[in-house]
Amino acid sequence: MLIGVPKEIKTNEKRVALTPGGVDALRANGHQVIVETNAGVGSGFSNDAYIAAGATIIDTAAEVYAKADMIMKVKEPIAPEYSLIRKGQTLFTYFHFAASRELTEAMVNAGATCIAYETVQKADGSLPLLIPMSEVAGRMATQEGAKYLEHPMGGRGILLGGVPGTRPAEVVVLGGGVVGTNAAKMAAGLGASVTLFDNNLYRLRYLNDVMPANVVTQMSTNANIREAVKTADLVVGGVLIVGAKAPHLITRDMLSTMKPGSVIVDVSVDQGGCVETCKPTTHENPTYVVDGVVHYGVANMPGAVPYTSTIALTNATLPYAIQLANHGWKDACKASKELELGINVVDGKIVYEAVAEAFGMEYTPMDQCW
Numbered sequence: 001m002l003i004g005v006p007k008e009i010k011t012n013e014k015r016v017a018l019t020p021g022g023v024d025a026l027r028a029n030g031h032q033v034i035v036e037t038n039a040g041v042g043s044g045f046s047n048d049a050y051i052a053a054g055a056t057i058i059d060t061a062a063e064v065y066a067k068a069d070m071i072m073k074v075k076e077p078i079a080p081e082y083s084l085i086r087k088g089q090t091l092f093t094y095f096h097f098a099a100s101r102e103l104t105e106a107m108v109n110a111g112a113t114c115i116a117y118e119t120v121q122k123a124d125g126s127l128p129l130l131i132p133m134s135e136v137a138g139r140m141a142t143q144e145g146a147k148y149l150e151h152p153m154g155g156r157g158i159l160l161g162g163v164p165g166t167r168p169a170e171v172v173v174l175g176g177g178v179v180g181t182n183a184a185k186m187a188a189g190l191g192a193s194v195t196l197f198d199n200n201l202y203r204l205r206y207l208n209d210v211m212p213a214n215v216v217t218q219m220s221t222n223a224n225i226r227e228a229v230k231t232a233d234l235v236v237g238g239v240l241i242v243g244a245k246a247p248h249l250i251t252r253d254m255l256s257t258m259k260p261g262s263v264i265v266d267v268s269v270d271q272g273g274c275v276e277t278c279k280p281t282t283h284e285n286p287t288y289v290v291d292g293v294v295h296y297g298v299a300n301m302p303g304a305v306p307y308t309s310t311i312a313l314t315n316a317t318l319p320y321a322i323q324l325a326n327h328g329w330k331d332a333c334k335a336s337k338e339l340e341l342g343i344n345v346v347d348g349k350i351v352y353e354a355v356a357e358a359f360g361m362e363y364t365p366m367d368q369c370w
Contacts, residue, residue: 001325002032004068006061007039010075012283014042014306015313017072017093020053022314022321027054031325034058034067043310065089070329072321074313075300076103087111087347090329092321094118094133097344098245098358099272099280107345108361113329119243119352120320120342127242128338129320131178132312134267136302138182138238141265144296145171145234146190148263148287154294156261158233161191168192169233174220174249174274176203179238179267187234188212195228225249230257237266237274243344244354245272252276252290260292270299330370340366 003026005017016039018026023033033055037047047057058064065071065084073093077085079102085091087110095116097104107114117129127134142160149169151157162168171187173180176198184196188211196211197220198204204217211217218224229235229250239246246268255277266278273279277290280299287296302309320339323332333340344352349364356363 001069001328002034002067003321003325004058004064004071005033005035005039005055006064006071006073006081007036008074008303009061009080010078010300010303013075013300013303015074015303015310016040016043016045016306017074017313017317018321019043019310019314020045020049020055022318023050023053023055025318026322026325029322029326032056034064036061036064040310043306045310070321070324072317074303074310076100077106079106082106082110085110085112089113090115090324092117092317092324094270095344096270097352097355098243099270101359104345104350104355104359104361108348108350111348112345113343113347114345115324115329115333115339115342116243116344116352117317117342119344120338121242122338129313129316129342132316133302133309134178134238135182136305136309136312137267138179138236139186140301140304141179141183141236141238141267142171142186142190142234144286144298144301145236145263145265148265148294148296149233149261151261154261154287154289155263156233156259160187160234168214170231171195171234171236172225172228172232173197173236173238174225175238175240175268176200176207176217177238177240179240180236181207183236183238183267184211184215187236188215192234197225197228220249222249226254226257229254232258233262235262235264235275237264237268237278239268239274240271242354243352245358246274248274248276250275250277255291255293258291258293261294263294263296265296267301269297273297334370
C-alpha cells in the first residue's frame with residue numbers, strides 16, 4: 001500500500017502523523033510511504049531523516065493526496081484539504097465529527113473511508129489512540145491554567161500551589177477519565193486543592209484510592225458542580241462521550257457565580273465542549289473572557305509540544321496503521337472490532353450513530369457497508 005503523510009495546516013499545528021521510525025516499520029512490512037516536504041520539521045524530524053527511513057519526499061499536499069491509498073494525519077482535514085480527498089481513499093486521523101457538521105458533510109461528499117483515531121475502542125472500553133493525546137492535554141490543561149491565572153495573562157493572580165501562609169488555588173476537574181486524571185495529578189503535584197468529578201461511582205472509588213490527599217472526589221451532578229465552581233480558581237473540562245458531542249456541565253448562568261479572573265480550560269472543546277460558553281481557539285489566540293472568566297479553548301493543545309506528542313501518537317497508531325496497510329481497511333476492520341469501531345464514514349454514508357445523531361443526519365449500520 002502507498003501511505004501518504006501530508007503536512008498539518010491547522011493554525012500552529014506542528015505535529016506529524018508518523019515519525020521516521022514509523023516509516024521504517026511500514027517499509028519493513030512492504031509498504032511505500034510518501035511524506036510532504038517539511039511535514040516533520042516542527043516535530044524535530046528533518047526531510048533527511050524520513051529519506052533515511054525509506055520515505056519519498058513530495059513537494060505538495062495535492063500530490064500526496066493524489067497518489068496515496070491511505071492518508072495518515074494528526075488533525076481533521078480543514079476546508080483547503082476537502083477537495084484533495086478522493087472517493088475510495090482511506091483517511092486515518094482524529095476527526096471529532098460530532099463537533100463539526102461542515103467536516104461531516106465534506107467527508108460524506110468526498111466518498112472516502114474515514115477511520116477516526118478517537119473512536120477506535122478496545123473491549124474494555126478504553127480508547128487506545130485517544131489516550132496518549134489525552135495524557136498530554138490533561139497535563140497541559142493544568143500547566144496552561146496555572147499560566148493564565150497569572151495577573152499579566154488576565155487571571156486573578158493566584159499561584160496554583162500557594163506558599164506557606166497562603167491558601168493554594170482551588171481546582172475543579174470535570175471528568176475522571178484520562179484527561180481529568182492527568183490534570184488532577186498535575187494540579188495536586190503543584191500543591192493545589194483539587195476536586196475531581198465523575199458520574200461513575202466505581203471510578204470515583206478507584207480515584208479516591210490512588211490520588212494524593214489534596215484531591216477529593218465528588219459525584220458529578222448539576223447541583224454539586226454549580227456549588228463547586230463558585231469557589232474555583234481553575235476549572236478543567238475533561239468530559240468525553242465517545243464519538244458524541246460533549247454535554248454542557250457548566251452553563252452560562254454559572255459564570256456569574258465564579259470569581260473574576262478565574263480560568264476555564266475546556267479540553268473537550270474538540271467534541272463541542274462541556275462549557276456552554278467555550279468555543280474553539282488557537283495557540284495563536286488561545287483565550288477570551290466571558291463575564292470576567294478567562295476561557296482557554298485551544299482544540300489541539302498537544303500541538304504545542306509536538307516532539308513529545310508526535311512520538312506518543314506514533315507509538316499508539318502505528319500497530320493499527322500496519323494492520324490497515326497489510327490487509328486493506330475492509331479486511332483489517334473485519335478482523336479487528338477495535339478498528340471497526342473507528343469507522344465513522346464510508347462511501348458517503350455515516351456509519352457511526354452518535355455522529356449522525358449530532359446533526360440529525362441519516363445513519364447507516366456498518367453491516368450494510370461491507
